[in-house]
Amino acid sequence: MFNFNFDNNEIIITLKILIKNKLSFIGLIITSSFILLSLIVTIFGHSILPYNPIKSNLSEALLPPSWDHPFGTDDLGRDVLSRIIAAAPLDLQIALIVVIPSTIIGTILGAISGYFGGKLDEFVMRITDIFLAFPGLILALAVAATLGPSITNTMIALMSVWWPYYTRLARGEALSIKENQYIEASRAAGLKEISIITRHVLPNLLVPIVVYATFDLGRIILAATVLSYIGLGAQPPTPEWGRMVSETQGHLFNRWWLPLAPAATILLVVLGFNLLGDGLRDAYDPKLRQLYLAKKEVEEVTQKIPVKEVKGKVLTITGLRLIFKTPGGIIKALDGVNLWLNKNEVLGIVGESGAGKSVLGLSVLGLVPRPPGKYVGGSIKFQDKEILSLTEKELTNIRGTKVSIIFQDPSTALNPVLTVGDQVAEAIKVRLEREGLKRPSKDIIKKETIKILNEVKLPAPEMIMKMYPHELSGGMKQRIMLSIALATRPVLLIADEPTTALDVTTQAQILQLIIDMMRKRGMSILYITHDFSIIAEIADRVVVMYAGQVVESGPVRSIFKNPLHPYTQGLLNSIPSLTKIKKEITPLIGFPPSPINPPSGCRFHPRCPYAMTKCSKIIPELNEIEKEHWVACHLYFKEGDSIE
Ligand code: SF4
Numbered sequence: 165m166f167n168f169n170f171d172n173n174e175i176i177i178t179l180k181i182l183i184k185n186k187l188s189f190i191g192l193i194i195t196s197s198f199i200l201l202s203l204i205v206t207i208f209g210h211s212i213l214p215y216n217p218i219k220s221n222l223s224e225a226l227l228p229p230s231w232d233h234p235f236g237t238d239d240l241g242r243d244v245l246s247r248i249i250a251a252a253p254l255d256l257q258i259a260l261i262v263v264i265p266s267t268i269i270g271t272i273l274g275a276i277s278g279y280f281g282g283k284l285d286e287f288v289m290r291i292t293d294i295f296l297a298f299p300g301l302i303l304a305l306a307v308a309a310t311l312g313p314s315i316t317n318t319m320i321a322l323m324s325v326w327w328p329y330y331t332r333l334a335r336g337e338a339l340s341i342k343e344n345q346y347i348e349a350s351r352a353a354g355l356k357e358i359s360i361i362t363r364h365v366l367p368n369l370l371v372p373i374v375v376y377a378t379f380d381l382g383r384i385i386l387a388a389t390v391l392s393y394i395g396l397g398a399q400p401p402t403p404e405w406g407r408m409v410s411e412t413q414g415h416l417f418n419r420w421w422l423p424l425a426p427a428a429t430i431l432l433v434v435l436g437f438n439l440l441g442d443g444l445r446d447a448y449d450p451k452l453r454q455l456y457l458a459k460k461e462v463e464e465v466t467q468k469i470p471v472k473e474v475k476g477k478v479l480t481i482t483g484l485r486l487i488f489k490t491p492g493g494i495i496k497a498l499d500g501v502n503l504w505l506n507k508n509e510v511l512g513i514v515g516e517s518g519a520g521k522s523v524l525g526l527s528v529l530g531l532v533p534r535p536p537g538k539y540v541g542g543s544i545k546f547q548d549k550e551i552l553s554l555t556e557k558e559l560t561n562i563r564g565t566k567v568s569i570i571f572q573d574p575s576t577a578l579n580p581v582l583t584v585g586d587q588v589a590e591a592i593k594v595r596l597e598r599e600g601l602k603r604p605s606k607d608i609i610k611k612e613t614i615k616i617l618n619e620v621k622l623p624a625p626e627m628i629m630k631m632y633p634h635e636l637s638g639g640m641k642q643r644i645m646l647s648i649a650l651a652t653r654p655v656l657l658i659a660d661e662p663t664t665a666l667d668v669t670t671q672a673q674i675l676q677l678i679i680d681m682m683r684k685r686g687m688s689i690l691y692i693t694h695d696f697s698i699i700a701e702i703a704d705r706v707v708v709m710y711a712g713q714v715v716e717s718g719p720v721r722s723i724f725k726n727p728l729h730p731y732t733q734g735l736l737n738s739i740p741s742l743t744k745i746k747k748e749i750t751p752l753i754g755f756p757p758s759p760i761n762p763p764s765g766c767r768f769h770p771r772c773p774y775a776m777t778k779c780s781k782i783i784p785e786l787n788e789i790e791k792e793h794w795v796a797c798h799l800y801f802k803e804g805d806s807i808e
Pocket residue numbers: 729730731766767768769770772773774775776779784796797798799
């Protein structure tokens with residue numbers, strides 16, 4: 165449903181969208197030229213035309229096109245170009261006189277009918293159906309023929325068949341508008357029904373009606389020219405495009421320009437209104453409009469955040485921006501994320517729900533569905549390969565071989581109808597084939613499966629591999645997941661909150677297992693968690709994320725000893741301490757922001773106890789404050805900056 169106001173800002177955005185789209189821009193130029201020309205002729209009359217469009221001059225009859233008469237002259241010696249220009253105001257007048265009352269009558273009837281429903285709706289709709297049962301032009305022909313040939317009768321005929329379309333459209337929109345909660349709220353506030361219709365229903369109908377009416381201006385001009393063509397509209401000597409085609413059609417084979425010039429004018433003007441209507445419909449489509457605004461915002465932010473590339477790492481992510489197109493708007497899931505991961509290193513990604521941690525992990529594997537996801541900037545380099553430009557086949561080669569992932573909930577990650585042994589064996593087979601062993605035998609696969617189950621410290625692996633996931637505990641299932649992830653001997657393991665669903669004892673065992681396997685295999689790990697205490701146990705370095713952005717990163721020791729960003733400080737203050745008995749837990753105040761409309765400037769500013777005026781206006785850049793310790797906060801400004 166359209167729901168925009170016609171305030172100045174909305175009109176400017178609409179115009180910008182129209183101009184950006186080439187076709188709607190052409191439509192805008194054609195229709196505005198047509199309207200401008202009609203206005204000039206209406207104001208200044210025929211005196212501004214090169215020749216009198218009505219007066220005959222038989223001595224100049226049927227002249228071919230020339231500089232003096234670009235479209236030649238007709239049978240009565242009248243300049244065709246002057247007549248085409250002189251006819252413009254008449255066709256515009258007909259279109260406006262038909263469209264304006266039709267929209268007003270049709271919209272009011274439709275709004276009342278849809279809003280009140282019941283018998284009134286039945287009655288209005290049946291009348292409308294009767295009109296809509298006949299093709300509009302045929303009905304208009306019948307009415308015009310009954311009333312007699314004249315411009316006024318043409319307008320009456322067209323008006324009588326046009327309003328039902330608006331009634332149908334307005335009724336449909338009103339039915340949907342009346343379901344909105346603000347209508348209920350208005351009723352509850354004691355607003356009269358008529359006030360609700362005028363204040364809430366009709367304004368919301370404005371955009372679809374205007375879009376529809378734009379198309380109709382073209383359609384009505386076409387219908388009016390058809391009526392004039394068959395002699396029911398404008399009468400001689402009044403210049404009218406349809407009439408001109410009719411009067412000169414006998415010259416189609418010897419002086420083709422005479423009927424072609426007015427016919428081409430009709431085509432051009434109708435096309436112009438159609439292109440403009442298409443453009444307006446797109447411009448007011450909420451999804452396209454959001455996309456346009458989001459693109460603009462992304463472009464603006466891109467200029468402000470520096471992209472820092474680090475070479476020779478297992479993983480380097482620079483300036484990564486990911487958006488999701490949803491019916492509710494554009495979600496900015498990742499907005500300028502920079503990080504790197506060294507060989508044999510554990511990088512912790514920490515942040516609250518919605519910070520973009522998991523989607524970052526999925527991005528490394530190329531697992532974000534596109535659409536609705538769309539990368540609008542940045543890069544992900546894994547071993548110097550650009551993940552974002554790999555084909556699906558190339559990504560499949562990397563997934564599960566060089567990069568593996570373990571998820572939070574092993575119950576949903578394991579197939580319930582296959583034994584866990586079969587599921588581990590699948591991954592083993594992929595690795596053996598990759599190593600050049602074509603069609604590895606069942607014995608080899610079984611041997612390797614038992615070996616990996618032993619490595620993840622599952623007791624009695626031969627028995628466990630015959631079991632189904634539901635027969636195992638949470639900890640055992642996570643060990644199976646780990647064995648599947650490690651079976652292919654990946655270079656990089658992405659662990660997305662793998663211990664969240666486990667009890668504390670099992671959690672510690674799994675963490676220890678991951679660390680052991682990393683040391684044994686020489687892997688790198690991207691460990692995603694919301695829990696800073698896990699970071700302390702497992703990570704070498706940490707990246708703190710908030711609302712799709714990195715706010716602080718550095719060595720774990722440095723971050724724990726000297727957390728710089730107020731958000732990091734808040735997260736650390738929320739951890740209970742077993743050593744300092746008197747330490748108070750001070751939870752973070754407030755909630756993470758909406759990813760559709762995040763706060764301006766520093767996204768943490770609505771929750772930050774140190775927020776300054778500039779925080780809501782200027783996006784803080786990541787600055788290296790200590791060795792490898794980066795923070796994005798105006799509290800740690802660089803020389804030359806100023807804090808208000
Ligand atoms: S930039 Fe401002 S609002 Fe953001 S964390 Fe720093 S002090 Fe707080």
